[in-house]
Amino acid sequence: MPWNNQGGGGGGGPWGSPPGGGGNNNPWGRPSGGGQPPGPDLDDLLRKGQERFKRMAPGGFGSGKGVALVVGVLAALWLASGIYRVQPDERGVVLRFGAYERTTEPGLRYHLPAPIERVQIAQVTTERRLDIGYRSQGDSRRPGASDVPDESLMLTGDENIIDIDFTVAWNVKDAPNFLFNIRDPEQTVRKAAESAMREVIGRTEIQPALTEARSEIEQSTRKLLQEMLDDYAAGIEVQRVQLQKVDPPAPVVDAFNDVQRARQERERLRNEAEAYRNGIIPTARGEAEKLIQEASAYREQVVSLAQGDAKRFLSVLEAYNQAPEVTARRMYLETMEEVLGKTNKIILDGKNGAAGALPYLPLNELLSRQSGQPAQPRQ
Incomplete structure (x- = not known):
């Protein structure tokens, strides 16, 4: 569509000519003297882009190749939208048409692009x-x-x-x-x-x-x-x-502390009583056991002595039945030995005038004086 120059000049475009005259002005005020432009020439950029696209699609946008190229680019972008990353502390949950499909592990993953599949990420190791x-x-x-x-x-x-x-x-x-x-x-x-x-x-x-x-x-x-x-x-x-x-609760904490102190005091007194009991009872049990052991020993001693006397009497009886006279004489001699062995004896020889000794002479006192021992009473 050609632009009409309203100001009488040629090629000014709809924005008119810049100050200082000059034609062939574009909308950005391109100067006409062949000087350096103040910015990029967008017309040239658009024109070059169209030419490159036409070379790729010779028939233009309306041709089959152009449509196929656009569709291919859009399809590639759509397929690339399914790429996602799962961090080490995460798990990916893939949904296909809104229903659960699978769970993916950490790493670079892929799912079918939306609206077929979508993914939700959940942190699983974070406490x-x-x-x-x-x-x-x-x-x-x-x-x-x-x-x-x-x-x-x-x-x-x-x-x-x-x-x-x-x-x-x-x-x-x-x-x-x-x-x-x-x-x-x-x-x-x-x-x-x-x-x-x-x-x-x-x-x-x-x-x-x-x-x-x-x-x-x-x-x-x-x-x-x-x-x-x-x-x-x-x-x-x-x-x-x-x-x-x-x-x-805070309103009753003081009263509760008083109860706790009373319980602790009760527990302390109970422990002291337990310690005293533990000291007395074992001692009493030890004394009782000692008495029981002594009584058992005395019983064993008496029984053993009685059994020994009984066996000795039986052995003497058996010997007496075999030789009564010998056994009787032996018993007499053993008895006299036991009786006379514990008494002080003075033997008077009749050849030396002992026959005239008076019976009341305190011979035992004289004997004790000679030996230095106290005299025993007369019997």
Whole structure:
């Protein structure tokens, strides 16, 4: 379509001639003196591009080759749109016409272009944390945390109220279930964890919950929470449940501390009594055992002596039955030896005038004076 020069000059175009005259002006004010243009000549660029395209498609855009070229370029771009990358901590879930098709591992992957297939990416190895009973401020967990009483106050098995704050660490173990079976994963884990903790605390008395049962509560809650999420087919794996705070409610904490101190004092007195009992009872048992052993030894001694005397008498009786006179004389001699062997004896020789000794002469006293021993009383 030719442009008409409205200003009387030739070749000015619809924008007119630039100041200073001159014809053959384009819309960007190309000067006519053959000087250097201020910018790229877009007319030349468009013209050159059309010429190159015509050389590639001699018939122009309307020809078969031109249409095929355009279609080929568009098809190549469409097919290339199916290339995607899965990071090491991710899994790709491919959907074909909206239905689950497959799960892809990390790396450079391909799926059929939209609208045939599309891919959703899920992070599976990243550990996610939920604060239940409190909300942490920034990166800190307990310092500056705000309490949430609706989540933290729970009823124990002995009908006491306890204030519990805990965290749940979880990650994704099944990407398709995680993406399609639950609408709000974080809220689902929060509600399920709170329900599991309330059930475990409802079976636990307050005193163990505050002291030695913390580890058992964590393990039981994690197991119950995992079972609930598996029933939901949530594709979530619970790594751990960690108690942050287990205290009585704030309005009664002073009274509860008084009760705890009284229980500790009772336990101390009980331990002292147990120690005293453990010291007395073994001593008494030892003394009793000693007496029993001594009595047993005395019994064995008496029985043995009696049995020995009985055997000795039987042996003497048997010898007496075989030789009565010899046995009787032997018994007499042994008896006299036993009797006279324990007495002081003075033998008087009649040849030396002993026959005239007076019977009341204290011979035993004279004998004791000679030997230096005290005299024994006369019999």
